[in-house]
Amino acid sequence: MTRALELAASPGVPLGPNPRVGCVLLAPDGTTVAEGFHRGAGSPHAEADALARAGDRARGATAVVTLEPCNHTGRTGPCAQALVAAGVARVVFAQSDSNPVATGGAGTLRAAGVDVEAGLLADAARAVNRVWTFAVEHGRPFVTWKLATTLDGRSAAADGTSRWVSSPPARRDTHRLRGLCDTILVGTGTVLVDDPQLTVRDEDDRPLPRDRQPLRAVMGVRDVPPTRRVLDDAAETVLLRTRDPHEALAALRARDRQHVFLEGGPTLAAAFLAAGLVDEVVCYVAPMLLGAGLSAVGDLGAATLTDALHLDVVEVTTLGAGADTNVRLTLTPLKETV
Ligand SMILES: NC(=O)c1ccc[n+]([C@@H]2O[C@H](COP(=O)([O-])OP(=O)(O)OC[C@H]3O[C@@H](n4cnc5c(N)ncnc54)[C@H](OP(=O)(O)O)[C@@H]3O)[C@@H](O)[C@H]2O)c1
Numbered sequence: 001m002t003r004a005l006e007l008a009a010s011p012g013v014p015l016g017p018n019p020r021v022g023c024v025l026l027a028p029d030g031t032t033v034a035e036g037f038h039r040g041a042g043s044p045h046a047e048a049d050a051l052a053r054a055g056d057r058a059r060g061a062t063a064v065v066t067l068e069p070c071n072h073t074g075r076t077g078p079c080a081q082a083l084v085a086a087g088v089a090r091v092v093f094a095q096s097d098s099n100p101v102a103t104g105g106a107g108t109l110r111a112a113g114v115d116v117e118a119g120l121l122a123d124a125a126r127a128v129n130r131v132w133t134f135a136v137e138h139g140r141p142f143v144t145w146k147l148a149t150t151l152d153g154r155s156a157a158a159d160g161t162s163r164w165v166s167s168p169p170a171r172r173d174t175h176r177l178r179g180l181c182d183t184i185l186v187g188t189g190t191v192l193v194d195d196p197q198l199t200v201r202d203e204d205d206r207p208l209p210r211d212r213q214p215l216r217a218v219m220g221v222r223d224v225p226p227t228r229r230v231l232d233d234a235a236e237t238v239l240l241r242t243r244d245p246h247e248a249l250a251a252l253r254a255r256d257r258q259h260v261f262l263e264g265g266p267t268l269a270a271a272f273l274a275a276g277l278v279d280e281v282v283c284y285v286a287p288m289l290l291g292a293g294l295s296a297v298g299d300l301g302a303a304t305l306t307d308a309l310h311l312d313v314v315e316v317t318t319l320g321a322g323a324d325t326n327v328r329l330t331l332t333p334l335k336e337t338v
Helices: 002-008 046-058 079-085 105-111 122-128 130-138 168-178 188-194 245-254 266-274
Strands: 022-026 032-037 062-067 090-095 115-118 142-150 154-156 183-187 215-219 237-240 259-262 280-286 311-319 326-333
Touching (some): 002 032, 002 046, 002 122, 032 046, 046 062, 046 079, 090 122, 122 130, 142 168, 168 280, 183 266, 188 215, 188 266, 259 266
Parallel strands (some): 090 115
Antiparallel strands (some): 142 154
């Protein structure tokens, strides 16, 4: 299973919407017959990949898979039936597939007389597909709220300027994190004030090709003028004409989105926090004081200290050096206090 997990995490597999899966076929004497992994939506599943390599040698083998074999016909056939047809005698899988359209593979295998064992290294398998697992189990995308603030918690100066709160190394880091998400979400306020393009640029400041850009999503009821950069053709854009965070996430989920990078201003951040819909916070702190200006987050209704929303610090990293130094904090909200 450790080898199957390594295969699942093979480099070069495109982000979502499918989970990363690895498979090893073992002969009755324990030697490896074939290995396989899933290379992204539309390509063969890990089991099919391994079965194709094994050919007749799959008969009587044990299939070790990081995710419960699927039970449905999507763009490729159901893996549970493929394993049965190939004569596999035993299947050991790590994580159960709770995806409603794919679940039930273990039952199909057992009904066909295949010996099935579930749960081996399940936590490690869930970690390989952290965001996919979250989206399947919660029925909505995972939300990372990213913000850049001064030391006194301002995300924009009194005149509205905010573009260069964070330093160039922090901005490059933001592009890296954007590239790990499939959606960048802001409110109409940010689009109207800052006119950001909301694309991912590489280390050399070149935009990634359009087909590798996350979806850009703008939330709010006001019109977005067609000249705004977020509507250019560098990436796809969706206008979510709602102020309801639940509705916005449902619309994004309907587009198979799993990981939202929330980069809106204080208004949108407060709305998502108040709704308990922030799962992770990435905060770049610049060693800079403004003394006035826009607070990093809008009113959360905390009238007294005991009402404060508490977060767990997961990681602290210093980015850049000298005048470019910023501190990146990664945090998770404590759900029970939201
Ligand atoms: N430093 C940073 O990290 C950072 C990041 C982003 C923005 N900013 C700064 O933030 C400022 C913009 O702030 P902002 O708060 O206006 O931006 P925002 O949160 O991106 O947009 C706010 C707008 O979104 C709409 N909206 C969507 N859902 C809403 C809800 N649940 N409740 C209320 N409104 C909702 C409303 O417009 P409708 O009337 O259209 O519905 C609202 O005016 C700019 O100065 C920008 O530079 C800073």
